[in-house]
Amino acid sequence: MRKQIAAANWKMNLTLQQGEKLLDDIIVLPHQLNEYQQAIFAVPFPYLIMAQHKIEGKKNVFIAAQNCYNKKSGAYTGETSVEMLLSIGVHHVVLGHSERREYFNESNQLLAEKVNICLENNVTPIFCCGEALSVREANAQNEFVAKQLQESLFHLSAEQIQKVVIAYEPIWAIGTGKTATSAQAQEIHQFIRSQFANKYGATIADNISILYGGSVKANNAKELFSQTDVDGGLVGGASLNAEEFNTIINSLK
Ligand code: PGA
Secondary structure, eight states, X not given: OOOEEEEEEOOSOOOHHHHHHHHHHHHHSOOOOOTTEEEEEEOOGGGHHHHHHHTTTOTTEEEEESOOOSSSSSSOTTOOOHHHHHHTTOOEEEEOOHHHHHHSOOOHHHHHHHHHHHHHTTOEEEEEEOOOHHHHHTTOXXXXXXXXXXXXXXXXXXXXXXXXXXXXXXXXXXXXXXOOXXXXXXXXXXXXXXHHHHHHOXXXXXXXXXXXXXXXXXXXXXXXXXXXXXXXXXXXXXXXXXXXXXXXXXTOO
C-alpha cells in the first residue's frame, strides 16, 4: 500500500519559539501512525535542526526543508544544498511550490535539476504541481499539470519515480479558503496517476503518493483523504494550529 501523508508547510511563518511550541503541542497529542502513514513538517531553514531534534525517535514523523538548490556546493550565496540538509538528518524537501514558481521564477527545467540532486542523495522530493484559476476556468488543468510532470519528472527511471511524493495544489485553492471539492480532487489525482501509469506502468503508478493541497482544514480533511487517489495533504494555514493539524493527521486513511 502506498504511503498516506499529512505534510505541514509552515511557509515563512512563526518565530523559533512559536515553532518549538507548535511542534511540542502536536507531538504530545496521541497519534497512532501505522506503517503506511507519515507526518512531515516542512519548516523554515533556521528551525530545521530544532525540529529534527524534537521528532527524534518518533516513528513515521519527518522534517522537510521547503526548498534546496540545484548545485552540489560552491559560490551560491544564500542557498542551501542537499548535502547540508543531509548533514543535519533532513531527508525530505518540498520542491516547486507554486509560491516558488511564481515569486522566484522556478521553471520546470530548474525543478528537474533539483529533483535530480535530491534523488542522487537519497532525499525525497515532495514535488508540487497545480494550475492557476485562469487555467482551470479554461478547463486546461490536465494538460497544464501533465506538462509540469513531463518536464520535471518524466526523465526519471522507474526506480527513481517511486521515491517522489507528488503534491497537487491548485493555486486558486491555496490560502483562499476555497478548497477543491473532493470530486474535483479525485478527478485530477486520478488523471495524475494515469499519467504515471502511461509512462511507468500501473503497478508503479499505484505506489506513488499524491497529496492534495489548498485550504485543507480539520473539517474537510477526512472527506478529501477518503478519495481513492488522494493520499493525504500538504497543509499551509491549518498546519500552524496544533489541534487543527492533529485532526488532519488523524484523518489519514
Ligand atoms: P493552504 O496552503 O493550506 O494555506 O491553502 C497549502 C500550501 O500552499 O501548501
